[in-house]
Amino acid sequence: MNKWFSRYLFCFLVFFMGCNQNNQPSMEKPPGADYDGQAFTFQEVGDGIYHIKGTGVLSVGCNSTLIVNERDAVLVDSHISPAAMWALFTEMTAITDKPIRYVINTHFHFDHVHGNQMFPEDVKIISHTNTRDMIAAGNSKRGRSYDAFIGRIPDRISELEQQLAAATDDSTKSVFRDRIRLQKNYKEATDAVMPRAPNERFTERLQYKFGDRLIQILFFGRGHTGGDAVVFLPEEKILITGDLLSTGISYLGDAYPEEWVRTLERLKKLDFETILPGHGDPIEDREKIDHFQAYLTDFWKQAVQMRKDGVEADEAAKRIDMTAHASHYPRIKEAGVSIFGVQRVYELMEGTAK
Ligand SMILES: [Zn+2]
Numbered sequence: 001m002n003k004w005f006s007r008y009l010f011c012f013l014v015f016f017m018g019c020n021q022n023n024q025p026s027m028e029k030p031p032g033a034d035y036d037g038q039a040f041t042f043q044e045v046g047d048g049i050y051h052i053k054g055t056g057v058l059s060v061g062c063n064s065t066l067i068v069n070e071r072d073a074v075l076v077d078s079h080i081s082p083a084a085m086w087a088l089f090t091e092m093t094a095i096t097d098k099p100i101r102y103v104i105n106t107h108f109h110f111d112h113v114h115g116n117q118m119f120p121e122d123v124k125i126i127s128h129t130n131t132r133d134m135i136a137a138g139n140s141k142r143g144r145s146y147d148a149f150i151g152r153i154p155d156r157i158s159e160l161e162q163q164l165a166a167a168t169d170d171s172t173k174s175v176f177r178d179r180i181r182l183q184k185n186y187k188e189a190t191d192a193v194m195p196r197a198p199n200e201r202f203t204e205r206l207q208y209k210f211g212d213r214l215i216q217i218l219f220f221g222r223g224h225t226g227g228d229a230v231v232f233l234p235e236e237k238i239l240i241t242g243d244l245l246s247t248g249i250s251y252l253g254d255a256y257p258e259e260w261v262r263t264l265e266r267l268k269k270l271d272f273e274t275i276l277p278g279h280g281d282p283i284e285d286r287e288k289i290d291h292f293q294a295y296l297t298d299f300w301k302q303a304v305q306m307r308k309d310g311v312e313a314d315e316a317a318k319r320i321d322m323t324a325h326a327s328h329y330p331r332i333k334e335a336g337v338s339i340f341g342v343q344r345v346y347e348l349m350e351g352t353a354k
């Protein structure tokens with residue numbers, strides 16, 4: 001055999017041995033990826049379209065959507081950590097052997113983008129230009145939202161350790177041991193994050209055709225963050241919204257509540273039947289959008305008035321009364337809202353919001 005040809009063949013074999021069965025790149029198991037059972041459930045909501053949710057045995061953050069096309073696959077949102085993305089690569093082999101060649105980040109929040117680093121350089125990672133800039137500036141790994149959720153993990157572990165020490169029966173002890181293991185895994189997994197910014201950006205719309213599959217990536221204005229992309233599948237009438245919509249009340253800590261209402265109004269003009277939200281189950285009932293618009297409008301009005309009246313944000317968070325919306329959001333039991341949304345409204349009014 002010709003020397004060059006045998007070398008070529010050798011490289012070729014090494015390349016293939018470096019790929020695992022599902023044609024995803026071979027990868028080391030990242031830190032914090034130990035778990036028992038299945039980390040995800042895959043719900044097929046259209047031909048080759050899967051709504052993917054975490055089961056709770058591993059912290060995965062958001063939902064994702066896998067769209068399997070003729071030759072490859074598209075993933076919407078990459079979960080919270082390299083460990084979560086590794087788990088998805090492993091478990092998706094039960095669904096398809098097609099490689100993910102496109103990843104769409106709906107917005108910059110850590111629980112939607114921190115699996116990005118697990119993809120090879122030639123995979124297109126797509127987001128709105130504002131989201132790309134926020135990730136590139138390091139905003140997915142700092143600030144109020146990150147500190148509140150990820151920064152608090154060590155405190156949560158010590159609280160659980162105290163509860164374990166105080167537990168008397170074996171079954172309670174085992175519950176706390178499991179929770180501590182989960183949180184320690186979570187900490188290890190998020191410590192391994194090196195934020196990776198998207199390599200493809202858009203401002204208003206992008207469109208891809210994969211065989212018969214048409215995928216539109218659209219921006220309707222600011223809302224949950226400053227760069228929320230939605231993914232629309234017109235043939236299947238499926239809309240993937242990230243956290244612009246949720247089965248409950250979306251997080252407001254980085255939001256533009258007043259603009260969000262208008263963004264949702266524009267989004268409602270699309271012809272869809274199923275919404276796949278960033279958290280929770282698929283939504284079939286379009287009225288849920290109206291309910292959330294009403295919530296946002298009321299919340300904005302009350303928070304703005306509190307600031308005009310000189311009420312401190314902490315106190316305003318106790319006083320703002322959203323119980324009028326309790327029939328749509330059963331978690332609302334009494335007056336009071338999360339401080340993060342109130343702080344955000346105050347910053348927007350002061351011109352200090354980032
Ligand atoms: Zn979010």
